Amino acid sequence: MLNTKTIRNDFELNDSVYLLSHSVGRPLKNAEDNLSAIFFEAWKSNEPWHQWMEVFTAFQQSLAALLHGQPENYCPQTNLSSAFTKILFSLPIRNGKQYILLSEFDFPSIGFVAEQAKKNGYDLKFLPKEADHTNPQIWADALTDEVQWVIITQVQSNTGVQIPVKEITALANERTILSVVDVAQSVGILPINVEDWNASFIIGSCVKWLCGGPGAGFLYVNPNIISSCEPSDVGWFSHEQPFEFDIHHFKYHPTALRFWGGTPSVIPFAVATNSIQYLTNVGIDAVRKHNIDLTNLLIEAVTPEHIISPVDPDKRSGTIILNFEEHQEKVVNKLAEHNVAFDARVFGIRLSPHIYSSRQDMETVISCISL
Numbered sequence: 001m002l003n004t005k006t007i008r009n010d011f012e013l014n015d016s017v018y019l020l021s022h023s024v025g026r027p028l029k030n031a032e033d034n035l036s037a038i039f040f041e042a043w044k045s046n047e048p049w050h051q052w053m054e055v056f057t058a059f060q061q062s063l064a065a066l067l068h069g070q071p072e073n074y075c076p077q078t079n080l081s082s083a084f085t086k087i088l089f090s091l092p093i094r095n096g097k098q099y100i101l102l103s104e105f106d107f108p109s110i111g112f113v114a115e116q117a118k119k120n121g122y123d124l125k126f127l128p129k130e131a132d133h134t135n136p137q138i139w140a141d142a143l144t145d146e147v148q149w150v151i152i153t154q155v156q157s158n159t160g161v162q163i164p165v166k167e168i169t170a171l172a173n174e175r176t177i178l179s180v181v182d183v184a185q186s187v188g189i190l191p192i193n194v195e196d197w198n199a200s201f202i203i204g205s206c207v208k209w210l211c212g213g214p215g216a217g218f219l220y221v222n223p224n225i226i227s228s229c230e231p232s233d234v235g236w237f238s239h240e241q242p243f244e245f246d247i248h249h250f251k252y253h254p255t256a257l258r259f260w261g262g263t264p265s266v267i268p269f270a271v272a273t274n275s276i277q278y279l280t281n282v283g284i285d286a287v288r289k290h291n292i293d294l295t296n297l298l299i300e301a302v303t304p305e306h307i308i309s310p311v312d313p314d315k316r317s318g319t320i321i322l323n324f325e326e327h328q329e330k331v332v333n334k335l336a337e338h339n340v341a342f343d344a345r346v347f348g349i350r351l352s353p354h355i356y357s358s359r360q361d362m363e364t365v366i367s368c369i370s371l
């Protein structure tokens with residue numbers, strides 16, 4: 001049983017009912033002290049890099065502890081867009097396989113990056129909005145011979161829908177199609193086992209449910225594929241021996257770190273590692289159960305026609321999306337008056353209770369949405 005009181009005490013909360021963890025997770029109270037000890041203390045020495053490098057090792061280890069797989073298969077990245085760019089340009093376009101399959105519901109960044117790949121001869125194919133993205137058959141029909149890449153967004157930010165990743169990556173693997181899974185909206189709230197998926201690549205960041213702040217993105221590379229990847233965006237940290245310092249000799253790092261690049265920022269990864277370790281210690285199953293318990297309270301309080309996100313816990317994400325149509329503005333105003341931190345997107349109001357949210361928080365929301 002979770003001690004929610006202790007947990008709430010570990011986070012920097014204010015007097016709002018904070019339901020924006022799909023956007024920015026709350027910081028841990030110890031984030032600043034932890035950063036001082038790890039980053040600024042090391043900087044006071046003549047050679048801080050030795051200790052700073054340990055931050056990245058800890059980051060890789062914390063991701064492997066949370067998501068499975070080996071630490072060396074994770075590479076720190078700035079964000080998902082940049083990781084995706086590096087991936088798309090790391091493998092040659094194969095003959096007759098000019099398509100990248102994505103969805104109209106992917107995050108815009110993903111589409112912007114894919115659009116740039118047209119410069120390399122690719123074309124884009126979108127799963128339409130009307131398609132039932134939860135149905136593997138829809139993906140099976142779209143994964144034709146001309147597709148080289150498929151992008152799977154595990155949780156769609158505007159619909160709160162969970163996509164059946166494992167079924168789709170299995171189809172892609174059968175058809176030698178490369179898969180990239182976007183876990184921006186799922187990591188830290190849904191249990192993930194990267195080995196189960198066997199995707200080619202997985203991209204994510206720590207700013208949302210992982211409560212790790214912006215700037216600590218990551219890329220998981222399937223160990224079966226690492227040796228064939230030749231990213232073009234490299235730097236001395238992508239080199240097998242970063243400290244060799246020979247301008248005429250570059251050899252890709254044998255691990256996922258070949259995707260790294262030049263001198264990395266350290267602070268975001270120190271902050272994020274602390275929060276990944278915290279949530280892993282709490283246990284993602286417990287985090288998810290708490291989220292389901294609280295979102296169930298909302299679901300029970302609202303008439304079904306106003307619930308846009310799926311109701312089935314296996315199909316919904318951590319976010320409940322509600323649309324009250326002609327009453328929407330009234331509800332939005334009431335939530336704002338009661339100091340509820342939420343946002344509203346094309347399909348409705350997005351509400352994301354996390355480990356630091358309480359039943360009392362849900363009662364406040366319910367009092368605002370009861371028409």
Ligand SMILES: Cc1ncc(COP(=O)(O)O)c(C=O)c1O
Pocket residue numbers: 078079080081082106107109153155156157182184185205217
């Ligand atoms: C599903 C999804 N992918 C990607 C992103 C953001 O990508 P980036 O890290 O490049 O900003 C978001 C941000 O909200 C998102 O919801």
